[in-house]
Amino acid sequence: MWAYESNFYQIYPLGFTGAPFENDGVLTSRILKVNDWIPHIQKLHCNAVYFSPVFESDTHGYNTRDYTKIDCRLGTNEDFAEVAKNLHDAGIKVVLDGVFNHVGRGFWAFQDVLEKRWDSPYKDWFHISFDGNSNYNDGLWYEGWEGNYDLVKLNLRNEEVIQHIFSAIKGWIEEFDIDGLRLDVAYCLDHDFLRRLRQYCDSIKPDFLLLGELLHGDYNVFVNDAMLHSCTNYNCYKGLYSSFNCMNMFEIIHSLLRQFGPEQWTLYKGKHFLNFVDNHDVTRVASILNNEKHLPLIYALCYGMPGMPCVYYGSEWGAKAEKSQGDPALRACFDEPEYNELSEWISKLGAAHMNSNALCYGDFRSVVLTNKQCIFERKTDSERVLVAINADENEYTAHFDAGCGTAVDLITGAPHDFGGGSTLPPYSAYFWKMER
Numbered sequence: 001m002w003a004y005e006s007n008f009y010q011i012y013p014l015g016f017t018g019a020p021f022e023n024d025g026v027l028t029s030r031i032l033k034v035n036d037w038i039p040h041i042q043k044l045h046c047n048a049v050y051f052s053p054v055f056e057s058d059t060h061g062y063n064t065r066d067y068t069k070i071d072c073r074l075g076t077n078e079d080f081a082e083v084a085k086n087l088h089d090a091g092i093k094v095v096l097d098g099v100f101n102h103v104g105r106g107f108w109a110f111q112d113v114l115e116k117r118w119d120s121p122y123k124d125w126f127h128i129s130f131d132g133n134s135n136y137n138d139g140l141w142y143e144g145w146e147g148n149y150d151l152v153k154l155n156l157r158n159e160e161v162i163q164h165i166f167s168a169i170k171g172w173i174e175e176f177d178i179d180g181l182r183l184d185v186a187y188c189l190d191h192d193f194l195r196r197l198r199q200y201c202d203s204i205k206p207d208f209l210l211l212g213e214l215l216h217g218d219y220n221v222f223v224n225d226a227m228l229h230s231c232t233n234y235n236c237y238k239g240l241y242s243s244f245n246c247m248n249m250f251e252i253i254h255s256l257l258r259q260f261g262p263e264q265w266t267l268y269k270g271k272h273f274l275n276f277v278d279n280h281d282v283t284r285v286a287s288i289l290n291n292e293k294h295l296p297l298i299y300a301l302c303y304g305m306p307g308m309p310c311v312y313y314g315s316e317w318g319a320k321a322e323k324s325q326g327d328p329a330l331r332a333c334f335d336e337p338e339y340n341e342l343s344e345w346i347s348k349l350g351a352a353h354m355n356s357n358a359l360c361y362g363d364f365r366s367v368v369l370t371n372k373q374c375i376f377e378r379k380t381d382s383e384r385v386l387v388a389i390n391a392d393e394n395e396y397t398a399h400f401d402a403g404c405g406t407a408v409d410l411i412t413g414a415p416h417d418f419g420g421g422s423t424l425p426p427y428s429a430y431f432w433k434m435e436r
Contacts, residue, residue, distance in 0.1 A: 001207050001209065001229060001272075002048075002093060002179070002207055002209075003048065003093075003180065003209045003211070003229065003230065003272070003308060004272045004308065004360055004361065005354065005360045006046075006047050006048040006093065006308055006354075007044070007045055007046045007047060007048070007303075007308070007309050007310075007311070007350045007353055007354060008046060008048045008049070008050050008095075008274065008308060008309065008310035008311070009041050009044065009046035009048070009049050009050070009310070009311050009313065010049075010050045010051075010052070010276075010279060010280070010310055010311070010312045010313060011034065011049060011050070011051055011052065011313050012052040012061075012280040012313070012331045013030075013031060013034075013051055013052060013053070013054050013061075013071075013074055014052075014053070014060065014061050014071070014073065014074070014331070015280070015328065015330075015331025015332055015333060016033070016034075016313060016331075016333060016334075017030035017031060017033050017073075017074060017333065018030065018333035019071075019073035019074060020073060021059055021060070021328065022058075022059055023056070023057065023058055023059065023065075023071070023072070023073060023106075024073065025072060026072065026073070027072045027075070027076070028072070028073060028074075028075065029074075029075035029076065029079045030073065030074050030075060031054070031070070031074040031075045031079050031080055031083055032075065032079055032082070032083065034049075034083045034086075034087075035082070035083060035086050036336070037313075037336075037337055038086060038087060038090050038092070040337035040339065041090075041092060042090055042091075042092070043339065043343075043347055044311065044316060044343065044346055044347050044350050045347055045350030045351045045353075045354050046092070046311060046350060047091055047092055047093065047354065048092060048093040048094075048095060048179070049087060049092055049093070049094055049095065050095040050096075050097075050182055050310065051094070051095065051096050051097060052097050052280055053071075053097045053099055054070055054071060054074060054080060054096060054097070055067055055068075055069060055070060055071060055099075056069045056070070056071045056072065057071055057104055057106075058104035058105060058106045058150065059104075059150075060327065061097070061099075062097075062099050062102075062104075062151065062184060063102075063103065063104025063105070063106070063107075063150055063151055064099055064103045064104055064107060065103070065104055065106040065107050065108065066107070066108060067164070067165070067168035068168055068171055077175060080176060081175055081176055084176040084177060084178065085177075088177060093179040093180070094176065094177070094178045094179055095178065095179060095180040095181065095182055095209060095211070096172060096176075096178050096180075096181055096182070097181070097182050097184055098169070098181035098182065098183045098184065099184040100154065100156070100165055100183065100184070100189065100193075101145060101153065101154065101156075101184060101185045101188045101189055102144070102145045102151040102152055102153045102154060102185075103151075103152050103154060104150065104151070104152065105136070105149075105150055105152060107152065109122035109125050109126075110122070110125075110126060110152050113125075113126065113128065113140075114138060114140075117130065117140070118130065122160075124155060124158055124160075125154060125155055125158055125160065125161050126142050126143070126152055126153065126154065126155055127142060127143035127153055127155055128140055128141065128142045128143075129141040129142075134149055135149045136149065145185065145188070156189065156190040156193040157190060157192075157193075162193065162196065165197075166197075166200050169181070169200070169201065169204075170204060173204060173205055173208075179205075179207075179208065179209060180208055180209025180210065180211060181201075181208075181209070181210055181211070182211045182212075182213065183210065183211065183212045183213060183228070184213055185213055186212025186213050186214055186222060186228065186231065187212070187213070187214050187215060187217070187222070189212075191221075191222075191227070194210075194212075194222065194227045194228065195226050195227055197210065198210060198226060198227055198228070209229055209230070210227075210228045210229050210230075211228065211229065211230045211231060211232070211274060212228045212230070212231040212232070213231070213232050214231040214232055214234065215232075215234045216234060216235060218267070219231050219235070219267070219268060219271070219273070220267065220268070223268075223271055223273075229272075230271070230272050230273055230274060230308070231273055231274065232273070232274050232276070233273035233274060233275050233276075233307055235255060235259065236252065236255050236256065236259070236273075236275065236305070237276065237277075237282070239251045239252040239255045240252055240275075240277055240298055240301060240302060241277065241285065241288050241289055241298060243301075243391075244289060244290075244291065244294040244297065244298055244391055245288075245289065245290045245291075247371055247372050247391060247392075248371050249369060249370065249371060249372065249373065249374040249389070249391065250369060250371065252301065252305075252374075253366050253369050253374050253376065256305055256306070256364055256366075256376070257364070257366060259273075259306070259364075260306045260363070260364040261364055261365065261366070262363065262364075262365055269363070272306070272307055272308055273306075273307040273308070274307065274308050274310050275302050275305060275307040275308065275309050275310065276302070276309075276310045276311075276312065277298050277299065277302050277312075277315070278312050278315055279310070279312050280312065280327070280330055280331050281323075281327075281330070282323055282330070283321065283322045283323045283324075283330070284312070284314070284315050284319055284320055284321045284322075284330065285298060285315055286315065286318040286319065286320045287320040287321060287322050288322075292318075293393075293427040294391060294427070295318060295342060296342060296345045296427075296429065297389055297391055297427060297428075297429050299311075299342075299345065299346055299349055300349060300387070300389060300429035300431075301387075301389060301429075303349040303350070303352070303353045303359070304359065304376070304378070304385075304387035304389075304429075304431060305364070305376075305387075306362070306364050306378070309349075309350075309353060311346060313334070314332060314334055316342065316343045316346050317337070317338035317339065317340050317342055317343050318340070318342050319332065319334070348411045348412075349411065349431075352410035352411050352431050355410070356378075356383060356385055356410060356431075356433070357380050357382055357383045358378040358379055358380050358382075358383040358384060358385040358433075359378055359385055359410075359431070361380050362377075362378030362379045362380045362383070362384075362385065363377075363378070363379050363380070364376060364377070364378060365377040365379070367386065367400055368388075368398045368400050370396075372390065372391050372392040372396070373388075373389065373390050373391065373392065373396050373398065373424065374387075374388075374389050375387065375388040375389075375398055375400070375422075383433065384403075384433070384434040385410065385431055385432065385433050385434065386402070386407070386430075386431075386432040386434065387429075387430070387431055387432075388422065388424060388428075388429065388430045388432065389424075389428075389429045389430075390424035390425065390426065390427065390428050390429075391427065392426060392427075393426050393427065394426055395423060395424065395425055395426060396423070396424045397421045397422065397423045397424070398421060398422045398423075398424065399421045399422075400422075402418040402422075402434070403434065404418070404434050404435055405417065405418055405419060405435075406418065406435050407432035407433055407434045407435055408432070408433050408435070409430050409431060409432055409433075410431040410432075410433050411429075411430065411431050416430070416432050
């Protein structure tokens with residue numbers, strides 16, 4: 001699948017474009033701003049863009065009002081179709097957020113229920129009791145997502161709901177030619193619904209990606225031949241930054257061995273998860289790392305480990321924001337992209353990942369592991385790459401059997417000779433492609 005060979009770039013459109021938090025009903029073609037960023041996305045060697053919610057909503061996008069209409073704060077359907085076409089013309093795939101577990105209170109069918117009660121033909125679209133009351137004093141009770149009653153849970157066992165969602169997806173493919181969906185809170189979605197969603201999407205567009213937002217637990221329950229192709233790798237998210245903050249590379253390497261290692265009990269060998277160092281829901285990586293010199297290294301680890309790397313807009317040049325400041329701070333508007341030393345490094349990592357069969361598909365094996373250094377192997381039948389990281393302020397020389405005498409660094413193009421050991425300068429990372 002195309003996604004397994006891709007570098008993703010995430011945009012949270014409402015924040016990215018500086019749209020007001022509350023839906024003011026004013027049509028403004030802000031989404032066209034993405035067109036100006038396409039050269040930057042290409043420069044980073046990202047060939048897929050994942051858009052957080054773009055459809056009409058009450059506030060933050062995850063409380064949908066209408067699955068068929070681009071949010072007026074972003075523009076029109078024609079505006080987004082233009083953006084999608086320009087991305088495709090630039091060789092960049094388009095993935096949208098599919099928010100199917102819940103809708104907003106402003107969703108047209110829920111509004112009909114509030115108005116007509118028992119007489120509404122949509123009352124069974126939701127989990128409603130007319131014997132109770134809501135936090136909004138509606139005179140009826142309904143199930144909200146995890147106690148958030150601005151998010152009205154859909155009844156995904158209702159055939160009309162399922163067909164409404166399928167019709168919307170078909171429309172997105174026909175109108176915007178989208179290449180996949182990231183499914184919000186996929187861990188909450190009905191399993192039978194996910195199976196039907198996979199069958200439906202497979203039937204209308206080959207290689208259509210279904211990527212679920214999963215937190216912890218066994219990813220195999222959702223990521224399998226009948227349901228999702230991939231998921232967010234939250235199992236490794238914390239380990240990525242705490243391995244540097246605690247100077248304990250054992251944490252992330254042991255997680256990766258558990259997921260993808262050579263042992264028979266390995267959980268997810270052969271699967272491809274979405275790897276990230278931050279996103280729209282968590283503190284930006286430049287604000288969470290204790291040592292800014294680790295910033296290039298955490299991206300090297302993210303691009304070198306099994307899976308599909310994803311960069312969150314703004315973080316590629318080191319933008320900062322903390323979760324404690326609120327979600328709007330994490331979803332900032334930047335006038336234009338910046339390209340600095342970190343961006344250039346990520347661009348080189350992107351090129352290396354995109355052009356390496358081993359980095360996209362290779363098995364995982366730990367070669368050297370200390371508290372402050374790690375070297376691991378990514379290997380396919382056609383290619384072998386060693387990823388080496390030194391998180392220490394001091395030089396480190398690793399002595400190990402490389403299996404050959406020489407290599408070339410996929411990031412810099414420089415040759416490397418393993419004779420006498422491999423010396424890693426302070427705060428350095430390498431992707432050595434082994435010569436046969």
